[in-house]
Amino acid sequence: xxxxxxxxxxxxxxxxxxxxxxxxxxxxxxxxxxxxxxxxxxxxxxxxxxxxxxxxxxxxxxxxxxxxxxxxxxxxxxxxxxxxxxxxxxxxxxxxxxxxxxxxxxxxxxxxx
Amino acid sequence: xxxxxxxxxxxxxxxxxxxxxxxxxxxxxxxxxxxxxxxxxxxxxxxxxxxxxxxxxxxxxxxxxxxxxxxxxxxxxxxxxxxxxxxxxxxxxxxxxxxxxxxxxxxxxxxxxxxxxxxxxxxxxxxxxxxxxxxxxxxxxxxxxxxxxxxxxxxxxxxxxxxxxxxxxxxx
Numbered sequence: 273x274x275x276x277x278x279x280x281x282x283x284x285x286x287x288x289x290x291x292x293x294x295x296x297x298x299x300x301x302x303x304x305x306x307x308x309x310x311x312x313x314x315x316x317x318x319x320x321x322x323x324x325x326x327x328x329x330x331x332x333x334x335x336x337x338x339x340x341x342x343x344x345x346x347x348x349x350x351x352x353x354x355x356x357x358x359x360x361x362x363x364x365x366x367x368x369x370x371x372x373x374x375x376x377x378x379x380x381x382x383x384x385x
Numbered sequence: 386x387x388x389x390x391x392x393x394x395x396x397x398x399x400x401x402x403x404x405x406x407x408x409x410x411x412x413x414x415x416x417x418x419x420x421x422x423x424x425x426x427x428x429x430x431x432x433x434x435x436x437x438x439x440x441x442x443x444x445x446x447x448x449x450x451x452x453x454x455x456x457x458x459x460x461x462x463x464x465x466x467x468x469x470x471x472x473x474x475x476x477x478x479x480x481x482x483x484x485x486x487x488x489x490x491x492x493x494x495x496x497x498x499x500x501x502x503x504x505x506x507x508x509x510x511x512x513x514x515x516x517x518x519x520x521x522x523x524x525x526x527x528x529x530x531x532x533x534x535x536x537x538x539x540x541x542x543x544x545x546x547x548x549x550x551x552x553x554x555x556x557x
Contacts, residue, residue, distance in 0.1 A: 313540045335455050336541065353455065373448050375551070376544045 305358070307331050308379070310338050310351065310371075315379035323384050327360045338377065343368045409525045410474065413464075417471035418480070419522060419535060420460050422514050423453040425484040429510075432488055433503050442500045445552055449507070449545065456538050463530055497556070504553045511546035515539060 303325040309316035311333040322328070330340045332351035340349045340359070346367055347359045361367075361383045371377035410418065426449050433446035464471055487506055494502050518539040526532040 312537065313544050335459050335537070336452050337455075373451070374544050374548070376547050 301325075303327060303360075305329055308340075309333055310340075310377070313374060313377060315340075315369075315371075315377055318379055318381050321382040321384050322361060324361060324364055326383070327358050328381065330357050330359065332356070337373060338371045339373060340369050340379075341372045343370065348372070410476070410522070411472070412526055412528050412531055413469050413472035414474045414476075415522050415526050415535070416460060416464050416469060416531060417473055417477050418517075419538065420457055420471055421477040421480050422517075423457040423460070423538075425480060426453045426507075426510065427457070428484070428488065429491075429503065429507070432491060433499075436491075436495060436499050437503065439497075439500050439556075441552055441555065442504065445504070445507070445548060448548070452541055452545070456534070456541065459534060459537075463534055467528060467530070469528075501553070501556050504549055504556060507549040508546065508553055511542050511549060515542050515546060518542070 301323070304322065305327040306319045306322060307329045308318050309331045313334065313336075318328075328340075330349055330351055332338050332353060332355050335353045337353065338351045340347065340351065340357075342348065344367070346363075347369075349357045349359055351357060361381075364383050364385045367381045367383065369379050369381070430446040430449035430453070434443060434450070437443050437446065491499060491502055491506070518535055523532060523535045523539065526535055
């Protein structure tokens with residue numbers, strides 16, 4: 273019996289098996305929905321970072337029409353008073369956004385792979 | 386008369402503490418003043434939409450019409466709920482008189498001259514109203530819901546003032 277070869281084969285097999293498991297685990301990460309509240313003419317706190325596949329629920333608690341509009345035009349969500357709308361992020365990056373009706377309202381989101 | 390109508394800005398920001406204490410407006414009067422201020426800015430915005438061809442000015446005017454209408458709708462709903470009838474008063478009358486004169490003077494202008502004059506007036510108007518809200522109307526409001534709506538209005542109008550100031554700088 274060639275023990276070293278057997279162990280090498282076992283280790284190699286384990287390594288090959290581990291990689292797909294790890295990758296599929298990452299792919300299987302359940303998407304998360306976070307809420308960003310618009311209130312008193314401000315965007316509320318954003319999560320420190322979200323991941324590709326995650327969703328932001330924009331929750332307009334003001335009595336005014338707002339929007340969540342990315343500076344790079346990646347998204348542009350119109351938010352009527354008391355409306356809720358959702359944006360799912362499909363690409364990593366830093367998204368700076370504003371309300372196109374009220375330019376003083378700004379925020380940023382970091383989306384990780 | 387709780388405020389002398391000696392000019393809108395002065396009337397709204399005067400509030401000499403000693404004399405004013407005995408003349409503080411009641412909630413019905415405060416509601417009327419706030420509603421009147423909103424109505425004035427809606428009219429000014431509509432005039433700008435009818436006269437201006439500048440996209441930034443038109444966007445701003447649309448914002449004024451939309452937001453002030455929203456606040457006034459909320460104010461109407463509130464006074465109805467509270468069974469309060471907004472009460473006309475000298476400050477409201479001074480506001481309306483001054484606004485009518487301003488609308489008339491702006492009507493004589495066109496093009497960039499109108500745009501600059503409209504935006505400059507928006508800066509001045511929001512400064513005046515915000516000072517009045519901060520120094521007079523909010524402190525004097527007795528009803529908590531009215532006070533809260535006025536505070537919401539102040540946040541909105543402060544954003545409007547900033548927007549108008551940026552717009553004015555861009556028009557120079």
